[in-house]
Amino acid sequence: MEIDKNKELPIEFLRECFLYEAESGVMLWKHRPEHHFKSKAAYVNFNRDNAGKNVGSLNDRKYLLTRLMGKVYIVHRLVWAIHHGVQPNGFVDHINGERSDNRIENLRIVSNEENTRNAKKYNNNTSGFVGVHKRKDNGKYYAFISDGVKKVNLGQYQTLEDALSARKLAEIKYGYHENHGR
Structure with missing residues (x-):
């Protein structure tokens, strides 16, 4: 699968990369296929170091971020895409205000205005x-x-x-x- 880094990543590609547990909100790295990588060494090293581990690290604003295909992604947007099978069209709001709580029941699509009406x-x-x-x-x-x-x-x-x-x-x-x- 050829990936265009300037566009949203295809849902099927994301599902090859991540395992999302909707009840807990945890997303884990899957053992990714060799065709995701430029070399055999990159494939082996990535899977040895990451497969089965939690995705993302907290930034200074308390959002989980991850790097994929040379680009940084906000994890809750990836969660939405994987769970619903479509890229989010709008802001993904954490209903309870906990920015690292990526349980699907805590996420909703909102406009910018709606997002500011649920701010801390x-x-x-x-x-x-x-x-x-x-x-x-x-x-x-x-x-x-x-x-x-x-x-x-x-x-x-x-x-x-x-x-x-x-x-x-x-x-x-x-x-x-x-x-x-x-």
Whole structure:
């Protein structure tokens, strides 16, 4: 099988490379056929070192990545392709927010907008809650949200609880995932 490195890898090729266990989310390297390699030595060395082992290593953003045919791939996109038999058309979202949890029940295809509506709270968050911060000038709590196009001001509140309530109602209104901001 001739592989074009500039295109998505064919599903049948991926299935020759990987064994995916949907219940656990683990993907293992298979003993790959000799025709995947440029030399007998590469074939022997790869299978000796990798066959039966977990695929991927975590990057700094906690996604599993792997190298195949000279290119780096995000493992959850390969998982989707192998399990469903088609390349993912959109973002592959981890429903529970755990980026290395590649159980098929934890993955879904979403648009960029939907993906941002199931995001973790940023590391630089100071209030502990997404979309709410305390104003230094007046001590009130300011709530906001994105409607998908622009930032929407939800108002200023005397208490954190009132600001959080306004934010939660807006999350429902704008279709945010229940795990957003975890």
